[in-house]
């Protein structure tokens with residue numbers, strides 16, 4: 717029998733202030749679910765690196781959205797997520813929705829840990845988020861007018877964080893999503909150069925994309941004061957997943973929601989109209 721999704725009322729949203737988590741939290745609240753934000757700024761605070769903070773954050777929760785930070789593919793990612801999922805189940809959580817990444821070995825290990833937890837799980841395995849250009853580390857370069865990355869001519873099907881959140885909210889609030897893995901992408905492959913050109917057109921600005929070899933990219937990040945472990949993660953990510961393995965579309969948004977994903981141009985137009993790319 718399909719578990720009744722309406723029973724899962726108290727949702728702990730990890731990464732609940734981030735690109736997907738805050739949208740998941742808003743969507744769940746709009747559907748009358750009780751939401752607790754799990755992050756360093758949450759009340760009580762939740763820190764991945766301090767397991768003593770986990771039980772309080774889980775107190776009373778019946779479901780949890782897991783967006784790992786900094787990246788599920790980080791060396792400790794799968795271990796942390798597995799330990800969290802096991803504790804959650806022990807403390808009475810039945811429903812877990814995991815945000816995962818596409819094409820990374822570490823992300824696959826994290827997915828397996830959630831499958832093994834004994835909870836009713838759903839996995840949302842996502843391509844690169846469009847919102848990296850407006851809510852994360854690529855916003856500064858867009859505002860500066862130049863994005864230099866170790867991404868060549870490979871196509872990436874950028875997905876909108878709003879679509880990821882819609883899939884997660886559906887998983888928590890509708891029947892039929894338990895035991896499903898949704899690989900979610902946008903509807904179109906774009907190179908990073910093409911994505912930057914769309915942003916420039918939408919923002920009415922001249923924004924350049926430059927290819928940078930991965931070692932030079934790492935050196936530039938370090939020179940900007942980016943912490944060593946983040947430099948390591950970002951360079952490994954660019955080196956690992958932009959080799960063509962992800963240059964194809966997947967229909968997870970349609971499978972989960974019965975509608976197509978939002979196109980990058982719609983994201984670019986809306987973000988430009990909101991003034992986010994106006995220096």
Ligand SMILES: NC(=O)c1ccc[n+]([C@@H]2O[C@H](COP(=O)([O-])OP(=O)(O)OC[C@H]3O[C@@H](n4cnc5c(N)ncnc54)[C@H](OP(=O)(O)O)[C@@H]3O)[C@@H](O)[C@H]2O)c1
Nearest residue numbers: 731733734735755756757763764784785787788817844845
């Ligand atoms: N970005 C992408 O393109 C992409 C693509 C596919 C998959 N993913 C996956 O998405 C997940 C989330 O990444 P994201 O880039 O989207 O980040 P994000 O969710 O936008 O931001 C990080 C979130 O985690 C919280 N956080 C940061 N450090 C924390 C810590 N030490 N302990 C607890 N919470 C912490 C932050 O809130 P506080 O600052 O309040 O702690 C924030 O809510 C990753 O596992 C990644 O693998 C990302």
